[in-house]
Each structure stands twice: as structure tokens, then as C-alpha cells.
Amino acid sequence: MTTMIGLKRYYGEDVKAEDLEEAKLFKEIIEETVSLIGSPFIGDYLPMLRWLDLKGAQKKMIRLKNKRDCFLRGVLNEHRRMKANGSASSGEGITTLDVLLSMQETEPDYYTDEKIFGMIMTFLTAGTHAPAMTLEWAMSLLLNHPKTLNKARAEIDAYVGKDRVLEESDLPKLTYLQMVINETLRLFPPSSLIVPHQSSSECTVGGFDIPQGTMLLVNTWAIHRDPKNWMDPDKFIPERFENGEGDKGFKFTPFGFGRRGCPGTRIAMRMVGLTLGSLLQCFVWERTNAEEIDMAEGPGITIPKNYTLGGSISASRNHDQCRCWIVIDI
Incomplete structure (x- = not known):
């Protein structure tokens, strides 16, 4: 970024x-x-x-x-x-x-310089913190589900091989990796509430009459965990996004929707996909003990992990072509 x-x-x-x-x-x-x-x-x-x-x-x-x-x-x-x-x-x-x-x-x-400062800070804050949190949640989920982790790595090895490192152009072929990312975003969206919207005219939402000019907050976290929308909503099941099933309707909205949706959606998905895919390809990951990684959520407008991932994992080299820098806060 x-x-x-x-x-x-x-x-x-x-x-x-x-x-x-x-x-x-x-x-x-x-x-x-x-x-x-x-x-x-x-x-x-x-x-x-x-x-x-x-x-x-x-x-x-x-x-x-x-x-x-x-x-x-x-x-x-x-x-x-x-x-x-x-x-x-x-x-x-x-x-x-x-x-x-x-x-x-x-x-x-x-x-003005002030306006440029604001734009740059928006890019940097949204383009670094949110993808980093998504990566930490994704790695935590995969380490707690080693079969899913191995399946994602096998897909990368099948399409990319071990003679070169993963590139951005490979991402469209890695459908299971995309499912893993989507399921991570469903369980732990970048923000529990998407950017507030204002009703331009009187309308009805969920059976409630909304006057014109009312501020509306969409609870993404609740929609993503609603049993009316998802079977076993609290379980990590990437396969639920197979064949685009999980994207139907407005039940999956980690970046908002419509013309007011997040303008950085595509670049965020590429950043997370390329980084997560590279980590899976280049290193063998495992938990340092038999206990599952704590998935408790921390406080904040975003959804951070309550406990950092660094002290719970170990990684060993898996790919001679990789030159990766991993920075883990413990």
C-alpha cells in the first residue's frame, strides 16, 4: 500500500x-x-x-x-x-x-495539503489495518482446521507448483483459497457495522417504517451469523461459498453493497489473497500445542483478535523460491 x-x-x-x-x-x-x-x-x-x-x-x-x-x-x-x-x-x-x-x-x-493528508490517511488506515486483521483471523481459523489448511495448500501446489512463487495472476484460479477468505470475512468482517447510510426518502426496512433523512446502520456481523441466512452460522465451512451460493442476495456484505460500497474491495481481496496464498505456499504452519487458538474477539469498531496469533504458532520453510518477510507481534 x-x-x-x-x-x-x-x-x-x-x-x-x-x-x-x-x-x-x-x-x-x-x-x-x-x-x-x-x-x-x-x-x-x-x-x-x-x-x-x-x-x-x-x-x-x-x-x-x-x-x-x-x-x-x-x-x-x-x-x-x-x-x-x-x-x-x-x-x-x-x-x-x-x-x-x-x-x-x-x-x-x-x-489542499490538508485534503491530500486526509485521502492518504484513509488509504493507509483502510488498506493496512483491515487486511492485516483479516489475515490474522484467516490464519487462526486455518490452524484450528488443519484439513482446510492442507486443502488450500494443495490447491496452490496444483495450480502454481513449487518451481515459482504465487503471483497475482494466479488468484482467479485458486477458487478454494477465495472460499477460505470469504468464509473468514463472513465470520469476522472488517467492521461489525458498515458505513452509515441515510434514507433519501420514506421506506420500509425489515417491517419498520423509516422516515426520510434517517441514519441507518447495517449490522454486518449479525447478518453474517443469522441462522436464517446460513446453516451452522458459527462454524468455519468455506465450502458454503462453492458455486457462488454464499454470494446470493445481500446476506454476505463485508464491504457494504451498491454504489456506496467500499471502493477498495478489489484491491483488499487481492492483497489478502496474495499474502495468505504466499504464506500457505512458502511455509508449513502448525500450532505449538494441542490446544486450539483462542478465537475471542477484542473491543473496537473493527473486530480484532483479543489475543495475538504470534505466540501460538510455528512456521518452517516449505519453498526454496520464497523470499518472504514475516512480521509477527507477540
Whole structure:
């Protein structure tokens, strides 16, 4: 994601020391952002108490905004210097920052630095945290269901082989891997509530009369676990998505639906598919003990694991062609 935005790569063999420090700061900003987004703020419910700033929520938000703006201003200014020197995106395609800066040149009053900061932060937050959580849930589910894990790996070996590593162009052929990802998203969607919608006119939803202008919240988690929609809704059964059965109707909506659905759905699915597939192809995964991995959910507007996966697994090399970097927080 950082490479697409500004040709920045934070992990790998040839990463500079200053980029590693920048990576730590970036990780801190994302974690603090997600934590604050999911924290309740009493001022939203009782505006009269907003000025009290109970628990210091507003102070934390202001500090985070200053830290975030300082980080993004540094990234933006560095990209401007590279562009001025003729080294930005040289031979490596056009980045998101290239496009935004070009638009700023034509419409400077609209595409201000603040607006560009907001766009970049939206891309980075949604494009890193949510896929990372989905990967952790997927690996947890697969480690608790070794037969499913072996079936997914066998599919990769059958279509890709062991002479090369998995590529993005292979993903359409890996239908079972896609089923595993869909089932993971069904059980643990990126957010339990999709982005709020507002009724443009009077309507009826689930037997309730909704006046015009009413804010509607869709509980994705409840829809995905509803026994009216799914047989054995709490069980991990990727085969339920075979032949597109699980996609019928609006019972599977991890990214919302319609024209207001998440615009990053396709890239998110490619990122998760390529990363999960590479992990399964390149390494042999197993639990460190006989006990199943704890699948308890943590607090927040997203659905994180209550306990990290790192201390519960071991991995060994499975593929000579793989050069993977795995970063596990314990």
C-alpha cells in the first residue's frame, strides 16, 4: 500500500535505517487511529459534556492529528523533492501521490495539503489495518482446521507448483483459497457495522417504517451469523461459498453493497489473497500445542483478535523460491 501511494517500502532486505524509523512511526499512528476510532466519546451522546473532555479523548485526538500531519507532511515534501529532481516514480509507474500532486497543480484551492493528508490517511488506515486483521483471523481459523489448511495448500501446489512463487495472476484460479477468505470475512468482517447510510426518502426496512433523512446502520456481523441466512452460522465451512451460493442476495456484505460500497474491495481481496496464498505456499504452519487458538474477539469498531496469533504458532520453510518477510507481534 505504501509503495502504491509514494514508492515507499518499509520491510525488506534493502530498507534504509531511516525508513525503519519511519515504519515504526507509521505503525504507531495506524494503531492509535484505530484505537481512538473504536473508543466511545460521551460528548457524541451528551454534547453538554463535550467541554469536560472526560478521559482526555479530545486531547488524544489532537495529539494524534499533529503526529499524523507531521508524518504525512514529511512524506509529501520528500515526494515533492523527488519529483523536482526527476527521481519520483522513475520507471516504476505513477503513484497515488503523483496523481494527487498533479491535481493540486490544476486545482490548488480544492486539493489542499490538508485534503491530500486526509485521502492518504484513509488509504493507509483502510488498506493496512483491515487486511492485516483479516489475515490474522484467516490464519487462526486455518490452524484450528488443519484439513482446510492442507486443502488450500494443495490447491496452490496444483495450480502454481513449487518451481515459482504465487503471483497475482494466479488468484482467479485458486477458487478454494477465495472460499477460505470469504468464509473468514463472513465470520469476522472488517467492521461489525458498515458505513452509515441515510434514507433519501420514506421506506420500509425489515417491517419498520423509516422516515426520510434517517441514519441507518447495517449490522454486518449479525447478518453474517443469522441462522436464517446460513446453516451452522458459527462454524468455519468455506465450502458454503462453492458455486457462488454464499454470494446470493445481500446476506454476505463485508464491504457494504451498491454504489456506496467500499471502493477498495478489489484491491483488499487481492492483497489478502496474495499474502495468505504466499504464506500457505512458502511455509508449513502448525500450532505449538494441542490446544486450539483462542478465537475471542477484542473491543473496537473493527473486530480484532483479543489475543495475538504470534505466540501460538510455528512456521518452517516449505519453498526454496520464497523470499518472504514475516512480521509477527507477540
